[in-house]
Every structure is written in structure tokens, then in C-alpha cells.
Amino acid sequence: ATTNAEPLLTSEEKPELQPSVISHTIRPVKPVELAFEHLDVSLYQLRGEKKTILHDLSAVFKPGTLTAILGESGSGKTTLLNELAGFDTVGYPIGKTYINGKEVQKKKMRKLIKYIQQDDVLPGVLTPREYLNYAAYFNLPEGLSPKFRKERSDEMIEMLGLSESKNVQTGSPGAGRGLSGGQRKRLHVASEIISDPPLLFADEPTSGLDYKTAHQCIDIFRTLADHGRTIICTIHQPSTDLFAKFTHVLLLTHGEIAYYGPVSEVIPYLAHHGLQCPVSENPANFLIDAVVDDTPERKNLIESYRTGLQHPIFADGLHLEDPFPKYNWFIRYRRNSLMQFLLLLQRSVKQQLRDVVLTRARLGASILVGIVIGCLYFQLGTSQDDITDRVAILFFILLFVVLTSVMPTVLTFPSNKAVFLREHKNNWYGVLPFYTAGSVSDIPPNIIFPIIFGTICYILAHLQYEVSKYLKFLLVVVLQAIVAQSQGVLISAAAPNIQAAVLAGPMTTIPFALFCGFLKSFDNMSILVSWIPYVSYLRYSMVALMRNEFYGLTFDCCDTCCCFLKKGSDVIDHYKMNENFTFDFWFCCFALCCFIVVFRILGYVVLRAKIKGVGLHPGRLITLILTKYKEKQNEKERVADGASGF
16 A cells, blocks of 8 residues: 555654663663453443453564554553553553563563653752662662662663753752653653663653653664663653654554554555555644544544454464573562662661751741740749740640651651652652651651750740750650651551642641640530540640649749639649549650551551552442443353353
8 A cells, every 4th residue: 555644754754862862781682572462441431331441452562663552542552551551550451461471460570561651750859960879779689889880860861861960859840950751751761771771651751841852762672672671661651753753553443443553554554544644743742632523434444453463462472481580589689678778768867868948947937936935935933824824835835846746747758659659650669768768867857956956945935944854845746746757657658649638637637636635625625526636646745745844843822813813733633634644754755655556557547548549539449349340240151141042
């Protein structure tokens, strides 16, 4: 068949890659052929209606190819890529996946895959050199020297043209400082290809990039493919010359394959089926437009592709060598858990030290608010009027510590979580080392800032000047800060986005403050809520501080006023902290430690649930349950029909 379409560039006519993009140090890898057969992805909506996202897909991605997945919006491009990679899967997939002719499970296959997602989520305060050094430590095998890892990261910097910006902090998109969008994309690519993965996925790698940067990105992928790797990309409306850089194209339409084969043959193939590409039109746009409507030509393309498949689909890959290592194939990560923890701890501490804005804000707030509260309750005495003031300053100290520990966490943890999810799914490190390293690195700020704030308030308010009481006061304040920070981690792990986390922070703190014993007396509390103070961490902190402060004090009485509270023990009795809450100081400290452990464990469990895709969204959970229920019902019906002879 002939066509009037604009001829695509052949591999000999393609412009040479720039020296900053190509490198002679690309290492050979074991070839990987990825095949999938009868892949079907569907889910059941809340009303029980079945929605098919991908329908009966089969294809083979051979080593040494760079494949573009094209299709209109909603055709299932990203869903296909996610299902093959085992990332962010939706619904209930059915089908088989093969690596070099052998069926494999997604969990094992992910050991060969690196997935470059569309969003370039990177630590904002690290430089490209530092980030690639960490990537080398996480992704290269154990036993290699630090010198070799550094050389490898330097090779990536040179190969992807990041030499001029290797010591510039990555920054955040739209912040006006840091790397440009193209540099961030190349750094993202470098961090994943540093381990020489034989199978590389990329979701719309050119989105948001200018013409030159988009070509550089695809040039990198083409160079890697020419060195034996299997690379698959989804791409949105590529230009003619950009589309010509791909070796193969997979055309998706409404969740079905209309064409898969070499780029050089797609225009003649469509012309053979009655779809002529005009000379002036972009071939990639023509392909998408040709199958967007439900036409006879579209149905003919889908049927022709299915009938033209060879079976078994994975036969050609049987002669290839097994790409999985012969030893320790069940180990998911390159480094052991202890080394992962130490590397993550080092990186987390470095990020905190470089986050100057947040550090200065917390330090300034601790000093300024400490002075304000201290001056407001300046030099408290032992008169009857000072009793309420002493209780009030203890309450406001605790409330400030809680808010300044929860809010920074809900503002910073989501960005750390986004980086973690990308790196974890690409097999950099495990959940427990990340969570433990973050918990340990958060301890120093939650000790230093509360001590500064508490000391200022303690001195200015003239609370009891005894070393033992002062140290006990700081102990409670520090424990309270760590409890609140643990609560912030739990909120951030559960919240779907930063906006929800910021809203949930104060909403979950206010109930604890209401039932701490200062704003509401136990005597006037309804039986329906009388149990809440026992699960309020602020209640335990308030009891500990009041017992520490008031025991040993004697208050003055005057002739013109009623004198009911002569001793500190009388104040404790007045606030019902002996009759209804008979826990001593050290038990309260133990209770705060228990809150820390519980919040940390819950945060870890929620984070793991997020990774496994369970989530906490009721709609998604119900959809998952309905999907699996319907599949079981359909299976039972098929078995019953087979038994009855139909």
C-alpha cells in the first residue's frame, strides 16, 4: 500500500545526539522481552455497573526497542503502563505477563523495572550530585566501593547534561529557584537509569517540556534502547520529528489495541485499511484521530490486530537468558535494612538542616511567643488571683507546643511522602527504614524548640525555681511535642493531599484541648463524653505539669477575699485531678510515651496501606470490594454453566 503522508525519518537520517546527552559508558544488559496476554482491567462502580478500562490486550515488547503508546485521553495509556509495572493499579486486572517466555508475577517483575512517572517528584534541597550519589548507594549492588558509586553518579551527570547545574539545589516547581523543568526531568531519568535497568517505563516524559528538552529526553531513551534495553513510553501529541525517534508504536483506542508494530510501517498499514494520512498532517495526530470515533475502520483495525497475533505470544522470548539473578532473587532491595536506614537518616538530617525557612520560622516563633506569654504572666506570685494564671500559662504552653509540632509536620511530610512513594515503588528502599529514619531525624527539632520556648516562659513567669521541677517541666513539654509530631505524621499519612492534612491538623487537636481539664470541669461533663479525657494526651500532659508545679506551693490569703485554696494540693483537688484522675507524674509521662508508640504504629500501618493501594477513601474501598465480589460471582456462574453442560 502507498501513502501520501509525510515520510518519517529513518534511523540513518536522524540527527546525531548531542555529546551532553550520549555516553560511551552505557553498559550492556541482559535482554528482556516483555509480553502480556489477554490483559483485561475493569472495575465495578458503586451502583454495581461494570466499567472496562482495558479489554483483552496482548502484545510483545522486544529488547532494543523504544515504544510509544499513543491514544486519545481516556484510552487507557497510563492504566496499561501502571498495570504492567505494578504501580498504582486500579480495578481488578486479569491476564498473564511473561518475561523472556516465562510467566512471572508482578512483584518479581518489578525487580527489573524502573518507572519514570509523569511528575518529577524530587527532594528540593538536594543537589543533582548529592541526589545521584544517594541513588547510586540505593540502586547499585552491595560490595561496590564508594569511589565507584561516585564515578557512576558523575557519569550520569555528564551523560544527561547536568554538569553545569550539578551543585544547584533541585528546588520546587514554580518556586523560581532551583533546576528548570527540563533539568528536573533529566535528573529524574538519571536517578532511575543509574542502575542500568533492562526494562524502563516512562509516563508522558515530554509533558511540560520545551521542544529542545523534549528531544533531549527522547534521545536519551533511544540511545538506551539502541544498547539493548526495552523502553516503553506513553506520549501525548508528539511532533513529527519526535515521533520518528521511536522504533515502535502501540495505538490504543477505548482500551483496545488498534495497531502495534514499527513506526515506519504504521502509515502504510492504516492506508491499507482505508485511512489515508494527509501530507501536511502530523502522523501521530492522524493516528489518534483515526481511531477516536467508533467507525467501521476502527473496528476493522482492532480485529485485524487480534487475528494477526501469533500464539503463544511469548514464543520468541524462550531462547533469551533469564534476566533475574540466580542468587537471592527474593531480595527486593540492593541494600540491607540497616544501610537503608543509615542512608535515609543522613539524607533526612541534611534536608532538615538545609530547610532554613522552616527552621528560622520555628525558632522565631518559639522565642517571640515565649516572650509574649512570659510577659503576659510575668512574675507570678502566690496570691489567690495568681492560681488561675498559673493554670492558664501551663495550658497555653502545651497548646502552643502541640500546634507548632503538628502543623510543620502536615506541611512537610506530604512532599517527603511523595518522594518516598516514587522511590519505594522503584525498589530503592523499604517502608520501615524510611519511616524509622524520619522518626529519628524528627527528634532533635522536637527537643530543641520546645526547650527554648518552655525555658523562656518558665523564667519570665517565675514558675517554681527548682532544678528538679524545671527538668520535669521540660520532660513533659518535650514528650508533648513528640506526641503531637507523631499525630501529624499519622494525619499526613492518611490524608489524600496537603490541603486535607492542613485542615485535619487543628480539627483533631481541638477535641484533645477541650478535654484536658482546664476548659471544662469533670463534674459538669456529660456521661456521653466523660470517657474522652482518658484518651486525650493533653489531659495527661496537663495533669503532669499541674502536679509538678503546684505541689509544694502555699498561697496567700487576705482579709477581704475568700480563701479556699491555701496549698497547691488544694488546687489539684479543685480541678478534680485527685478524685477522678488519680495518676501520678510518672504515670502521665508513661502514658505520653504510649501515645507516641500508638501514633507511630498507626502511621506506619496507614502508610503501608497507601502503598498497597487500599487507601482510606470509602468509595475506592467499596469499589474494590464490589469488583472482587462480582468476579467471584461470574466465576461461580461459569463453573455452574460448565457443570450443567451449557
